Amino acid sequence: MSGGAAEQAGGPALRELAFRRFDEIVLGEIERARPRIRALRRRYPDAGEKALATHLVHAKKAYAGTGGAVSGLFGLVALPADLLLVTYLQIALIVEIGLVHRANLKSRRGQQEILEILGRGNGVGPLYRSGTPVLARIATRLMARKGIPLLGRAVPFVAAPVSAWLNNRDIERVGQEAMRHYGMVRRLREKRRP
Numbered sequence: 203m204s205g206g207a208a209e210q211a212g213g214p215a216l217r218e219l220a221f222r223r224f225d226e227i228v229l230g231e232i233e234r235a236r237p238r239i240r241a242l243r244r245r246y247p248d249a250g251e252k253a254l255a256t257h258l259v260h261a262k263k264a265y266a267g268t269g270g271a272v273s274g275l276f277g278l279v280a281l282p283a284d285l286l287l288v289t290y291l292q293i294a295l296i297v298e299i300g301l302v303h304r305a306n307l308k309s310r311r312g313q314q315e316i317l318e319i320l321g322r323g324n325g326v327g328p329l330y331r332s333g334t335p336v337l338a339r340i341a342t343r344l345m346a347r348k349g350i351p352l353l354g355r356a357v358p359f360v361a362a363p364v365s366a367w368l369n370n371r372d373i374e375r376v377g378q379e380a381m382r383h384y385g386m387v388r389r390l391r392e393k394r395r396p
Contacts, residue, residue, distance in 0.1 A: 221313070228313050231297045239301055251388070252381060255299045259377035262295045263370045270369035274362030288369050292320055292376040299377065303384035319383050323376030 242254055249257070266288055273284035296316050297307060306312045 221310070224313060224317070227293065228297060228307060228316060231294050232301065232307055235294065235298045235301055239298060251302050252385065254302045255377070255381045255384075258295060258298045258302070259374060259381075262291050262377065263373045266291050266369035266373045267366040270365035270367070271362045274365035284365065284369070288372055289320075291373055292323065295373065295377050296320060296323075296380045299380040300384055303388050305384055305387065315383065319380050320376060322383075323379035324372070 238258075239254070242257055243249075246254065246257065269284060269287045269291075273280035273287075293316065296319050300307045300312070300316070305315070307316065
């Protein structure tokens with residue numbers, strides 16, 4: 203079998219495997235997010251969806267900033283862990299904001315929306331159900347964004363605050379994109395009600 207034929211034969215299987223793994227991540231995150239959202243609603247009983255989502259963004263930014271500062275101290279060795287942490291925090295944040303807006307995230311469509319929000323928040327653009335290539339484009343985009351601080355990683359004490367700032371910015375972008383998306387979906391649902 204030629205390389206192209208092997209790729210074509212493995213493509214759908216790999217895509218399905220990626221979606222199954224992503225499904226596990228999202229379902230697990232939904233279960234972890236529900237108690238956090240209930241606690242947030244109890245703490246801020248008069249807060250609307252946008253205010254609750256803003257609290258969630260700020261909480262994730264604290265984790266991302268700390269992770270960025272720590273990874274900056276360890277230089278290039280910590281870059282993969284930092285990218286993984288930021289991507290996980292972004293997915294968790296999208297799930298939380300989706301749940302605040304009462305979105306159905308368990309369906310394939312709901313999970314595709316999570317990928318699309320993740321992509322748009324990281325500057326990838328429309329993703330149109332491309333599955334595995336979406337994750338590759340997001341990873342490439344994140345690596346490109348982190349390229350500038352790679353120079354600073356030679357001087358860890360300079361890189362730590364830069365990495366923390368970049369992580370905060372990346373979380374903020376994805377959070378804003380999720381708030382726009384789920385807020386718009388909610389408004390459209392409300393317009394359709396008689």
